[in-house]
Structures are given as C-alpha cells and as structure tokens.
Amino acid sequence: MRGASRGGVVGKLLALLLVLSVRSGDASKASAGLVTCGSVLKLLNTHHKVRLHSHDIKYGSGSGQQSVTGVEASDDANSYWRIRGGSEGGCPRGLPVRCGQAVRLTHVLTGKNLHTHHFPSPLSNNQASPSPNPAEAARAETLAIAGAMGGARKGTQSSAAVKWEFSIQKFTKLSLCVLSLGTFTADLERLREEVSAFGEDGEGDDLDLWTVRCSGQHWEREASVRFQHVGTSVFLSVTGEQYGNPIRGQHEVHGMSSANAHNTWKAMEGIFIKPGADLSTGHDEL
Numbered sequence: 001m002r003g004a005s006r007g008g009v010v011g012k013l014l015a016l017l018l019v020l021s022v023r024s025g026d027a028s029k030a031s032a033g034l035v036t037c038g039s040v041l042k043l044l045n046t047h048h049k050v051r052l053h054s055h056d057i058k059y060g061s062g063s064g065q066q067s068v069t070g071v072e073a074s075d076d077a078n079s080y081w082r083i084r085g086g087s088e089g090g091c092p093r094g095l096p097v098r099c100g101q102a103v104r105l106t107h108v109l110t111g112k113n114l115h116t117h118h119f120p121s122p123l124s125n126n127q128a129s130p131s132p133n134p135a136e137a138a139r140a141e142t143l144a145i146a147g148a149m150g151g152a153r154k155g156t157q158s159s160a161a162v163k164w165e166f167s168i169q170k171f172t173k174l175s176l177c178v179l180s181l182g183t184f185t186a187d188l189e190r191l192r193e194e195v196s197a198f199g200e201d202g203e204g205d206d207l208d209l210w211t212v213r214c215s216g217q218h219w220e221r222e223a224s225v226r227f228q229h230v231g232t233s234v235f236l237s238v239t240g241e242q243y244g245n246p247i248r249g250q251h252e253v254h255g256m257s258s259a260n261a262h263n264t265w266k267a268m269e270g271i272f273i274k275p276g277a278d279l280s281t282g283h284d285e286l
Contacts, residue, residue, distance in 0.1 A: 033220050034221065035097050035220070036083070036093075036094050036095060036096050037093055037094065037273070038082070038093035039083050039270060039271060040270050041080070041081060042074070042081070042267075042268045043079075043266070044266050046264045046265065047238070048070060048239075048251060050072055051070065051074065051079040052079060052081065052236075052253065052265070053079045053250065054068045054107045054112065054197045055067070055069075055110070055247075056110055059194065059196065060122075062120065062196075063194060065197065066197040068114065068196055069251055070252075072249075074268070078107075080270070081106060081107055081114070082105070082106045084103060084202065085102075085103060085104065086104060086209055087203070091103055094274060095275060096218040096219070096275070097212055097218060098217065098218055099212060099213070099216055099217060099218060099225075100211060101212055102212075103211075103212060104204075104208050112204070113197065113204040114195065114197060114227075115195070115196050115199070115208050116193045116229050116255045117231075117232070121255070122194060123241035124241050124252060124254055125192055191257065192256055193234050195236065206230070206231060207229075207232075209229070210229055211227070211228045212225055213259075221266075222266075224266050226259060233257070234257055235257075235259055236255065236263055237253070237254055237255065237256035237260075238254075238262055239252065
C-alpha cells in the first residue's frame with residue numbers, strides 16, 4: 001500500500017512537471033504562447049511593476065470584503081490566481097482564453113474571486129481633492145447679476161424689463177441643470193471603484209466576471225491585456241497610492257473608468273495547463 005501511495009505521488013509530480021514544461025517552451029507553437037482555462041498564474045501590472053495580490057485581510061471601510069492589492073515581490077504565494085469560467089462554465093480546462101471572453105480570477109489560497117462594485121476605492125477617492133462645482137459658480141454669478149440689476153432699477157421696472165429678467169431666470173435654471181448633470185457625469189468618470197476578493201470556495205456572484213481585452217484571437221502570455229468588469233465596465237487598475245500598516249507598501253488596486261497605461265497586465269510566473277492535459281481537479285497543480 002505504501003508503494004502504491006508513493007507511486008501516486010510520483011505520478012502527480014510527473015504530471016506537474018509535464019505541465020510546467022509548457023512554460024519552458026517544450027509545447028507546440030500552437031499552444032505554448034497562450035493562456036489557457038484552468039491555468040494558475042501571477043499577473044504583473046506592466047506600468048507599476050506590481051503583481052495582483054490578495055490575502056486574508058479585510059478592508060476597514062467600504063464593503064469590508066477581503067482586500068486586493070499590488071505587490072512588488074515576485075515570490076509571494078498570495079499572488080497566484082486561477083483562470084476560470086463563469087458559473088455556467090464556458091472555459092473548459094486547457095482551452096485557450098479568447099480575447100473578449102468573460103472569466104473569473106479566483107485567488108488560489110483563499111478561494112475568493114476578484115470582484116468589484118460601486119463602493120469607492122479606499123485610498124484614491126479619499127485623497128482626491130473635490131473639484132470646483134460649476135453649478136455653484138454659475139449660481140453665485142447669477143445672484144451677483146441679479147443684485148446689480150436690482151441696484152440699477154431702484155425699485156422701478158418696465159414691463160419689458162420684467163419679461164427680460166424672467167427669461168434670464170429660466171435660462172439660468174436650465175443652465176444650472178445642464179451644469180449639474182455635467183458635474184455628476186464628470187464625478188462618475190473620476191470615480192475609482194473598490195476591488196475586492198469575494199465568495200467562498202470559488203463561488204461568488206455575477207460581479208466576479210471580467211472580460212479579457214486583448215488584440216488578436218486569444219490571450220497571449222507575452223502580450224499586455226486589460227480586464228474590464230462585466231457589471232460596471234471599469235478596468236482593473238493600479239496607481240501610485242500605497243497602504244500603511246498592516247500592509248505597508250502594497251499598492252491600491254481599483255477599478256478605473258478609462259483604458260490607459262495604469263490597467264495593462266501581463267501573465268508572469270505560473271502553471272499553464274496544456275490543451276488536452278488530464279490532471280486531477282482541484283488545487284493540486286501548485
């Protein structure tokens with residue numbers, strides 16, 4: 001029995017080495033350069049040079065869910081993520097991930113999925129100084145004009161002057177509405193969403209889905225890609241904000257509304273499942 005057990009362990013190790021050989025270039029050209037469903041990998045933000053990371057530490061504000069950060073270390077086991085399909089499947093093990101395909105990124109060590117929602121990010125939103133409100137500026141300007149007009153009238157008005165003032169007031173109200181809408185839209189553009197890890201044992205909700213944005217047909221391991229959230233359309237991003245204790249020096253990861261240099265990612269260290277590989281299910285590839 002002990003010999004059989006050892007044989008099983010050796011078999012698994014040989015299978016693991018077979019998968020790792022894909023990363024070293026022993027696989028065919030048709031599959032060696034592609035990220036496949038079921039693969040376990042680390043993701044590097046190409047602009048800030050940090051790897052997507054999570055751990056069993058919750059946010060102290062916002063959703064209170066498990067925090068997601070960026071770390072500079074390349075050897076941290078908390079930076080491994082598994083590529084999976086949605087709750088209805090759609091990402092068979094070993095098949096290349098298509099550009100435009102929706103996937104889940106499941107944190108290997110905690111079993112929670114990369115997630116976002118409309119909570120504001122904990123650092124970048126709180127540190128941003130409020131922008132001037134054009135609606136308030138227009139309101140103040142209108143009051144100043146009205147005061148000047150009142151001083152000039154000295155208590156008497158012609159019918160034409162009254163009609164003209166009434167038209168100005170209606171135009172001002174309409175302008176304030178337009179300016180307020182513009183301010184609201186601009187605030188939405190500036191909003192950076194909290195990114196968290198959510199769920200249990202790989203099962204969360206519809207806000208765990210991210211679309212892989214890349215050029216070509218499939219996600220290539222040497223290419224930069226973006227991850228756009230299916231539910232809120234934001235891009236998985238990093239900027240320069242860093243946390244203090246207990247995760248000092250780790251970078252904030254958040255959702256940003258526009259595609260730019262802060263949200264490009266590249267596949268790095270990992271175990272890439274070769275198409276057709278028949279390994280046991282679960283997390284025993286690591």
